[in-house]
Amino acid sequence: MSASVLYDALGPRAKRRVAVGSIIAVIGAIAVLALVTVQLEEQGQFEQEKWAPLIDPSDERFPLVWDLMFEALGNTLIAAAWAMLFSLIIGTLLAVTRVTAARWYRWAVVGVIEFLRGIPVVIAIFFAARVLPEAGVDLEPLWFLVIGLTAYNSVIIAEIVRAGINSLPAGQREAGESLGMTRWQVLYLILLPQAFRIMLPALISQLVVVLKDTSLGFIISYPELVRTAGFIVQNLQNPIQTYLIVAVIFILINYALSRLAIFVERRLSRGRKAAVPEAQPMAATTVTGAGAGVGA
Amino acid sequence: MRLRGLMVGAVTALVLPLAACGGSDGGDSTNPPANEAASFEAGTTMEKLNKAGAVKIGTKFDQPLFGLKGLDGKPVGFDVEIAKIIAAKLGISADKIEWVETPSKVREEVIEQGKVDFVVATYTINDARKQRISFAGPYYEAGQDLMVKKDNSAITGPDSLKSANAKVCSVTGSTPSENIKKYIDPANLVLFDVYSKCADALRTGQVDVVTTDNVILLGLVDASKGEFKLVGKPFTKEPYGIGVTKGDTKFCEFIHETLEEASGNGGYEKAWKDTAGKVAPDTPKLPTLATCS
Amino acid sequence: MGVIIDNIGLYWNGFLTTLRICVFAMVGSLILGTLIAACRVSPIPPLRWFGTSWVNVFRNCPLTVVLFFCAFGLPEIGINGAYFVFGVLGLVLYTSAFVCEAVRSGINAVPAGQAEAARAVGLTFGQSLSLIILPQALRTVVPPLGSVIIAMIKNSAIAGAFGVGGDLFDVGEVLTSARGEAALPVLTGVALGYLAITIPAGLLLGVLERKVAIAR
Numbered sequence: 001m002s003a004s005v006l007y008d009a010l011g012p013r014a015k016r017r018v019a020v021g022s023i024i025a026v027i028g029a030i031a032v033l034a035l036v037t038v039q040l041e042e043q044g045q046f047e048q049e050k051w052a053p054l055i056d057p058s059d060e061r062f063p064l065v066w067d068l069m070f071e072a073l074g075n076t077l078i079a080a081a082w083a084m085l086f087s088l089i090i091g092t093l094l095a096v097t098r099v100t101a102a103r104w105y106r107w108a109v110v111g112v113i114e115f116l117r118g119i120p121v122v123i124a125i126f127f128a129a130r131v132l133p134e135a136g137v138d139l140e141p142l143w144f145l146v147i148g149l150t151a152y153n154s155v156i157i158a159e160i161v162r163a164g165i166n167s168l169p170a171g172q173r174e175a176g177e178s179l180g181m182t183r184w185q186v187l188y189l190i191l192l193p194q195a196f197r198i199m200l201p202a203l204i205s206q207l208v209v210v211l212k213d214t215s216l217g218f219i220i221s222y223p224e225l226v227r228t229a230g231f232i233v234q235n236l237q238n239p240i241q242t243y244l245i246v247a248v249i250f251i252l253i254n255y256a257l258s259r260l261a262i263f264v265e266r267r268l269s270r271g272r273k274a275a276v277p278e279a280q281p282m283a284a285t286t287v288t289g290a291g292a293g294v295g296a
Numbered sequence: 297m298r299l300r301g302l303m304v305g306a307v308t309a310l311v312l313p314l315a316a317c318g319g320s321d322g323g324d325s326t327n328p329p330a331n332e333a334a335s336f337e338a339g340t341t342m343e344k345l346n347k348a349g350a351v352k353i354g355t356k357f358d359q360p361l362f363g364l365k366g367l368d369g370k371p372v373g374f375d376v377e378i379a380k381i382i383a384a385k386l387g388i389s390a391d392k393i394e395w396v397e398t399p400s401k402v403r404e405e406v407i408e409q410g411k412v413d414f415v416v417a418t419y420t421i422n423d424a425r426k427q428r429i430s431f432a433g434p435y436y437e438a439g440q441d442l443m444v445k446k447d448n449s450a451i452t453g454p455d456s457l458k459s460a461n462a463k464v465c466s467v468t469g470s471t472p473s474e475n476i477k478k479y480i481d482p483a484n485l486v487l488f489d490v491y492s493k494c495a496d497a498l499r500t501g502q503v504d505v506v507t508t509d510n511v512i513l514l515g516l517v518d519a520s521k522g523e524f525k526l527v528g529k530p531f532t533k534e535p536y537g538i539g540v541t542k543g544d545t546k547f548c549e550f551i552h553e554t555l556e557e558a559s560g561n562g563g564y565e566k567a568w569k570d571t572a573g574k575v576a577p578d579t580p581k582l583p584t585l586a587t588c589s
Numbered sequence: 590m591g592v593i594i595d596n597i598g599l600y601w602n603g604f605l606t607t608l609r610i611c612v613f614a615m616v617g618s619l620i621l622g623t624l625i626a627a628c629r630v631s632p633i634p635p636l637r638w639f640g641t642s643w644v645n646v647f648r649n650c651p652l653t654v655v656l657f658f659c660a661f662g663l664p665e666i667g668i669n670g671a672y673f674v675f676g677v678l679g680l681v682l683y684t685s686a687f688v689c690e691a692v693r694s695g696i697n698a699v700p701a702g703q704a705e706a707a708r709a710v711g712l713t714f715g716q717s718l719s720l721i722i723l724p725q726a727l728r729t730v731v732p733p734l735g736s737v738i739i740a741m742i743k744n745s746a747i748a749g750a751f752g753v754g755g756d757l758f759d760v761g762e763v764l765t766s767a768r769g770e771a772a773l774p775v776l777t778g779v780a781l782g783y784l785a786i787t788i789p790a791g792l793l794l795g796v797l798e799r800k801v802a803i804a805r
Contacts, residue, residue: 006630006632006696006704006714006717006722007632007714007717008708008717010609014632018632018633018634020633021633021636022633022634023605023634025635025636025639026635029635029639035666036666039665039666039667040665040666043665043666045665053367053657061367064368065366065367067369068367068369071369100374114788115780115784117787118743118744118787118788118791119780119783119784119787120743120744120745120747120751120760120781120783120786121742121743121749122746123746123758123761123779123780123783126761126772126776127772127776127780130765130772130776131772131773131776132406133409134771134772135774138409138411165789170657208648208649212649212650212651213651215651215652215653215654216653216747217779218653219489219750220487221357221397221399226651226653230358230489231357231358231364231365232367233358233492234358234490234492235364235365235366235367236367237492237519239492239493239496239657239661240658240662240665240717241775243654243658246654247650247654247658250649250651250654251645251646251649251650252650253649253787254649254650255645255649258645258648289678320615401765401766402764424769428739456609458656465752468750468759468763468766469762469763469765469766471765474768483755485735485754486672486752486754487748487752487754487759488750488751488752493661495662495666497661497664497752500664500665500669501664501669502664502672
């Protein structure tokens with residue numbers, strides 16, 4: 001945000017006004033923070049007893065708490081990794097078969113996609129965890145979570161892949177076909193590799209969504225971060241403190257992933273055409289926005 | 297807000313490793329010793345488990361005093377102790393037990409599918425459940441009660457809830473949450489996934505009453521450092537049983553023998569005093585056991 | 590499917606509750622998100638920092654955690670209210686971050702000449718934003734905003750787990766867990782309830798997109 005087109009370089013009077021505005025904004029923020037702090041203090045939320053097991057390494061519960069936290073973080077990451085992998089595979093299959101296969105199949109795929117896009121992820125997870133056992137499918141909670149997440153995210157990824165393929169210049173496909181390649185060869189050797197490069201930022205953003213959605217595993221007793229925080233809270237009676245730590249963990253990881261997505265995007269756009277102006281920094285995000293939107 | 301539950305967790309955390317080091321009798325000194333000489337009739341569940349030397353037991357991981365997963369990852373509570381007594385009688389020491397989390401909604405399912413060998417999880421015996429599984433026990437009888445703030449004198453029992461227009465908190469999909477619907481306007485019922493959230497809501501004044509089985513409420517009263525009290529008029533009977541595969545009469549009878557023996561030799565009383573007894577004033581007697589079928 | 594017919598009243602109430610949550614949360618998040626977007630592009634640095642941190646916090650935090658802090662954190666600092674309000678508030682806070690990003694991308698997509706022209710005729714920052722930029726930006730952001738809102742409708746299911754009660758998701762919980770009904774028909778009914786909101790919303794969005802589309 002160097003020079004915004006929305007306002008001029010500031011003159012002396014405007015500078016003064018901005019300074020006053022800044023001060024008011026900062027004072028307002030401090031006032032709200034102070035008010036919250038006082039209230040929390042009154043409720044005893046800063047008591048050593050509530051914080052020590054989380055932040056004081058000399059507390060005897062500290063290693064136990066963090067062992068649990070890291071185990072839970074591992075569970076969160078494992079679920080997200082599997083869900084992302086399966087979503088990528090199934091999503092890509094959905095996307096490529098949707099453009100190539102027979103008409104009845106296309107209709108079926110569109111139906112499934114619309115169905116899964118229209119229901120909440122949490123219902124998809126619930127569905128997997130409650131209906132599959134009734135049908136005699138016996139799995140660990142991890143896999144029900146992965147199935148639920150995959151069902152939802154694979155259709156999102158299918159849309160991202162389709163957008164990626166469609167964004168390639170028609171000449172790529174034509175050149176492949178003129179060399180005598182089959183439709184599948186064109187797809188696998190020419191279109192998909194390029195499409196994935198374009199899609200990479202959008203895929204990383206989707207990973208953020210998947211990571212956040214693993215927290216819904218608490219509904220089916222999968223011991224990820226949010227549910228494990230629940231166990232810790234029942235032992236230590238410090239819900240505010242523990243969930244604050246969980247929030248910070250999620251925000252740090254997801255923020256890092258978002259930065260990675262932006263970095264990859266810049267690398268890619270620099271690599272392909274050196275002269276892309278910064279005028280359209282949202283190009284790749286639009287792909288994400290259209291397909292992914294907000295996950296939970 | 298320092299509390300007993302936390303100390304229990306800390307104490308077990310300290311005691312367990314020590315006990316493991318000093319253990320020479322095949323089990324922890326805090327756990328009932330495994331019955332190594334046990335032998336059972338061929339073809340029974342007992343023989344199968346005894347031969348395997350390991351058992352999978354379903355319990356709750358989020359029920360203070362009965363089955364609560366501690367910071368060391370191991371569940372503690374009265375249900376857990378009862379389960380250990382049964383396992384010991386089968387010749388299986390406490391460290392060979394695999395604990396499986398069984399929240400209320402999956403209990404019948406996991407027994408039917410054989411994911412666990414038996415379930416001890418504040419499991420009320422009722423006819424609907426008997427359609428799918430069999431119960432041994434009861435080993436404890438609870439009753440649904442109400443918990444309110446110390447200074448609340450308006451609420452004296454379930455019948456006073458409506459006139460007080462009280463907001464009532466319980467756990468999603470639980471039997472108490474269905475029972476209480478008879479007494480209040482459904483719009484005044486607030487549901488969470490665990491009772492500790494209800495206790496938080498009661499403390500901050502978001503709800504007026506928390507309802508569930510009295511022993512569970514006792515744990516919350518204890519944790520509140522005198523902020524909450526029980527109304528003290530249980531209005532249902534909740535006999536807790538041990539869930540086993542439907543029709544496994546021999547295993548049920550074996551569990552009955554074990555419970556009676558534990559009641560006679562003080563094991564039952566010790567299990568209670570080590571867990572729920574820390575907050576509940578009276579040690580219960582083992583209720584009259586039902587006939588196995 | 591008998592269970593759906595037998596409990597049609599329960600389903601209908603759940604549907605209405607979900608719809609109510611969604612309408613309030615939609616209005617709230619559109620307003621708040623636009624305000625945060627205005628902060629993010631404002632000339633006052635602390636407001637920009639505020640907007641940026643707002644987006645980074647709420648976009649990267651799971652909705653479950655946001656809802657937790659609304660339902661249990663606010664009473665802790667002396668703010669009491671109905672869980673319905675807390676649930677809607679959680680959805681508004683979370684969704685506002687995504688609305689903000691959609692609006693900001695729309696602001697960036699408005700040709701620079703528009704802003705320059707506005708400044709040339711002497712409009713202030715507030716005037717050029719509210720009279721020139723935002724009206725144009727909002728048209729180009731209809732598609733992404735629509736996806737954000739549809740995602741929010743689906744996310745409303747999670748609020749059901751935080752004491753709101755009686756919404757479609759909760760109906761599913763009550764019927765399967767407490768009354769022991771078979772999960773397949775019950776959850777199919779719940780899914781149909783959500784589809785009855787999301788599919789018309791998607792169609793409406795398509796119509797809206799064609800209506801406001803501007804050729805560039």
